Amino acid sequence: MNRICTVAAKELLLLRRDLGGMLVLFLMPAVLVLIITLVQQNVMELTGEQRSRLLFIDEEQGDLGRAFQAALAEDSFLEIHSWPPQRRAEALAAVQDGAYTACLILPAGTGKALRTYLEESLEGQSSAAGAEADPLPPLTVYFDPAMLPAFRSGVLGKVKMAFGRVEMAEKIDFIGTYLTRKLTALGIPAAYLSEQELGLTGLKQDLLEVREQGDAISEVQPGVVQQNVPAWALFGIFFTVLPLGGALLRERQSGVWTRFMSMPFSPFVLLCGKVVAYLLVCFLQFLLIYAIGNQLFPLLGLPAFSIEAAPAQVLFIVCAASLAACGYGLLLGVVCNSYEQVSMFGSISIVISAAMGGIMVPVYAMPPALQRLSGFSPLNWGLTAFHDVLIRDDSLWSTESGIFRLLLFFLCSIGLAWKMARPRW
Amino acid sequence: MTRPPAIAIEGLVKAYAGQESPAVNGMSLVVPQGILFGLLGANGAGKSTTLALLCGLTGADSGTMEILGRRMLPAARKVKQLLGFVPQDIALYEHLTGRENLRFFARLYGVGRKQLPERVDFCLHLAGLAPRADQLLATYSGGMKRRLNLAVGLLHEPEILFLDEPTVGIDAQSRQLIHTQLQHLVGQGLTIVYTTHYMEEAEQLCTLVAIIDQGKIVAMDTPQGLMARHGCRNLEECFFLLTGKALRD
Numbered sequence: 296m297n298r299i300c301t302v303a304a305k306e307l308l309l310l311r312r313d314l315g316g317m318l319v320l321f322l323m324p325a326v327l328v329l330i331i332t333l334v335q336q337n338v339m340e341l342t343g344e345q346r347s348r349l350l351f352i353d354e355e356q357g358d359l360g361r362a363f364q365a366a367l368a369e370d371s372f373l374e375i376h377s378w379p380p381q382r383r384a385e386a387l388a389a390v391q392d393g394a395y396t397a398c399l400i401l402p403a404g405t406g407k408a409l410r411t412y413l414e415e416s417l418e419g420q421s422s423a424a425g426a427e428a429d430p431l432p433p434l435t436v437y438f439d440p441a442m443l444p445a446f447r448s449g450v451l452g453k454v455k456m457a458f459g460r461v462e463m464a465e466k467i468d469f470i471g472t473y474l475t476r477k478l479t480a481l482g483i484p485a486a487y488l489s490e491q492e493l494g495l496t497g498l499k500q501d502l503l504e505v506r507e508q509g510d511a512i513s514e515v516q517p518g519v520v521q522q523n524v525p526a527w528a529l530f531g532i533f534f535t536v537l538p539l540g541g542a543l544l545r546e547r548q549s550g551v552w553t554r555f556m557s558m559p560f561s562p563f564v565l566l567c568g569k570v571v572a573y574l575l576v577c578f579l580q581f582l583l584i585y586a587i588g589n590q591l592f593p594l595l596g597l598p599a600f601s602i603e604a605a606p607a608q609v610l611f612i613v614c615a616a617s618l619a620a621c622g623y624g625l626l627l628g629v630v631c632n633s634y635e636q637v638s639m640f641g642s643i644s645i646v647i648s649a650a651m652g653g654i655m656v657p658v659y660a661m662p663p664a665l666q667r668l669s670g671f672s673p674l675n676w677g678l679t680a681f682h683d684v685l686i687r688d689d690s691l692w693s694t695e696s697g698i699f700r701l702l703l704f705f706l707c708s709i710g711l712a713w714k715m716a717r718p719r720w
Numbered sequence: 721m722t723r724p725p726a727i728a729i730e731g732l733v734k735a736y737a738g739q740e741s742p743a744v745n746g747m748s749l750v751v752p753q754g755i756l757f758g759l760l761g762a763n764g765a766g767k768s769t770t771l772a773l774l775c776g777l778t779g780a781d782s783g784t785m786e787i788l789g790r791r792m793l794p795a796a797r798k799v800k801q802l803l804g805f806v807p808q809d810i811a812l813y814e815h816l817t818g819r820e821n822l823r824f825f826a827r828l829y830g831v832g833r834k835q836l837p838e839r840v841d842f843c844l845h846l847a848g849l850a851p852r853a854d855q856l857l858a859t860y861s862g863g864m865k866r867r868l869n870l871a872v873g874l875l876h877e878p879e880i881l882f883l884d885e886p887t888v889g890i891d892a893q894s895r896q897l898i899h900t901q902l903q904h905l906v907g908q909g910l911t912i913v914y915t916t917h918y919m920e921e922a923e924q925l926c927t928l929v930a931i932i933d934q935g936k937i938v939a940m941d942t943p944q945g946l947m948a949r950h951g952c953r954n955l956e957e958c959f960f961l962l963t964g965k966a967l968r969d
Binding site for chain 1: 775776800801808809813815827828872882
């Protein structure tokens with residue numbers, strides 16, 4: 296045990312003095328998680344997967360405007376910011392700059408124009424035909440020019456729905472008032488002419504409901520933070536194969552391993568010491584990425600990444616992924632014959648594994664063929680395990696969990712490294 | 721009670737795949753304790769393989785090896801504890817200081833916590849590196865690195881020290897220091913097995929030399945005994961007489 300600790304301490308000391316290695320291990324995943332998450336968050340906003348920030352300018356300044364704003368606010372996908380009519384130019388500039396998704400302008404006199412139209416319509420005047428009547432002032436919507444067409448129509452649909460609901464309520468109110476006035480003129484007492492008595496209240500409610508099924512399906516698709524924090528933490532963890540494999544290769548080439556072979560203990564102890572050191576490095580990496588996700592993301596307007604649901608299980612996943620990465624690093628260290636081979640083969644294989652495993656693009660967004668291939672990527676096994684415990688609320692120990700695959704990968708790779716390395720020392 | 725020989729090998733054979741003849745081909749020899757034993761041979765003669773077998777780096781195909789009366793196998797950890805091995809390469813860490821290198825290997829050899837600072841300081845003084853002990857190895861000259869390489873083999877106070885060409889590529893001063901220290905260590909009872917290409921060095925330092933050619937020992941005696949027996953003026957003449965001048969690699 297003392298020898299394992301001695302080797303681990305030496306590895307950490309060497310790593311501390313290797314600035315390039317430290318940058319690869321800590322700075323690269325930190326920068327990646329930050330940039331990719333922010334980029335994907337922006338893409339999700341563009342495609343409507345996030346709440347849309349809408350500016351609302353109520354030039355009408357009446358009941359219709361207030362009712363419309365309340366109807367918009369009921370939609371959980373819309374975030375309404377009300378600005379006074381005096382800031383119209385400023386609001387349009389903000390939308391043009393992309394600070395808001397769209398700006399809705401309700402023109403002055405809309406409510407009055409609607410009531411006039413209804414009055415004339417019910418009285419059988421010009422609006423019965425409608426052709427020659429002045430058009431009602433339209434609700435104007437200005438979109439951020441960068442918005443995708445599909446997303447524009449989605450937002451427009453929500454706005455039209457809210458506006459239609461308000462219009463319907465206005466019509467019913469007006470009909471109620473109109474009927475009361477007419478019936479009062481016929482001598483019916485006002486007490487019998489309330490909205491309830493006329494049976495109009497129920498008409499304001501949505502009777503035909505659209506219900507989206509499959510909450511469970513939507514839940515297994517992680518948000519941008521739930522996707523990226525574990526994904527890039529895993530990417531960083533697997534990048535430890537470069538310094539680890541390089542260190543082992545240098546020892547083999549410098550004759551240090553020949554010296555070790557003459558010493559009174561099994562060199563397997565030395566492999567274990569290296570694994571212990573890099574396990575610690577991987578935990579520190581994860582801690583850094585977790586701190587970014589948990590503390591920095593909220594400051595940037597992103598949701599916080601939390602492991603409160605299953606902290607012990609998450610640490611176990613980090614441990615299993617780190618072991619798998621260490622095993623792979625040791626294997627590279629004995630298979631490769633030059634540092635160039637370690638760095639090229641190591642980095643390319645990890646990038647491919649990351650791309651295939653859903654680190655860069657979520658697996659559910661990949662074509663079906665690639666989705667099947669993703670099951671061969673150790674990074675995917677780690678990511679799946681994270682999603683299992685943090686999103687799906689599944690057991691870490693289910694047979695389909697990536698944990699077992701990661702541990703098996705570690706055992707196979709370190710065993711192979713040991714077997715292949717011995718004759719060459 | 722008679723002391724067992726430092727090394728006793730009998731009919732040792734080691735062949736590598738793809739090579740026509742074995743690297744070590746039925747070698748037998750006995751090396752007494754407390755001497756500086758020189759193993760001389762051309763490149764590819766079998767010197768390094770013999771050292772690898774004696775240090776347990778690899779196993780023999782056949783034959784027996786005894787170190788201080790104990791059977792030597794690659795897994796014989798108790799026997800390995802009695803040995804110090806100094807490879808031909810600078811088998812050290814460039815980004816550790818001289819002291820850190822020594823502390824690391826001392827701990828691996830199982831040097832106790834109490835003895836560790838004392839052993840490290842002793843080895844630093846032995847290698848003449850005490851003033852540069854806390855500087856990174858990367859800043860050392862070739863001679864300094866080779867002296868430290870040698871010192872590592874002595875950290876755990878071995879009874880036999882194996883040196884694979886320890887003076888290759890270093891300046892005269894470093895070579896002189898290494899010679900002095902080796903003679904001093906032998907004077908204290910350490911057995912040293914030493915491979916070299918430098919015949920003059922072997923003639924000057926070694927108590928006993930063995931000349932290896934094509935995996936076999938072709939002659940073994942004191943340098944003076946060899947020269948007298950073959951009527952040579954120096955060891956190099958003896959070497960060419962016994963092995964010929966044809967290239968071996």
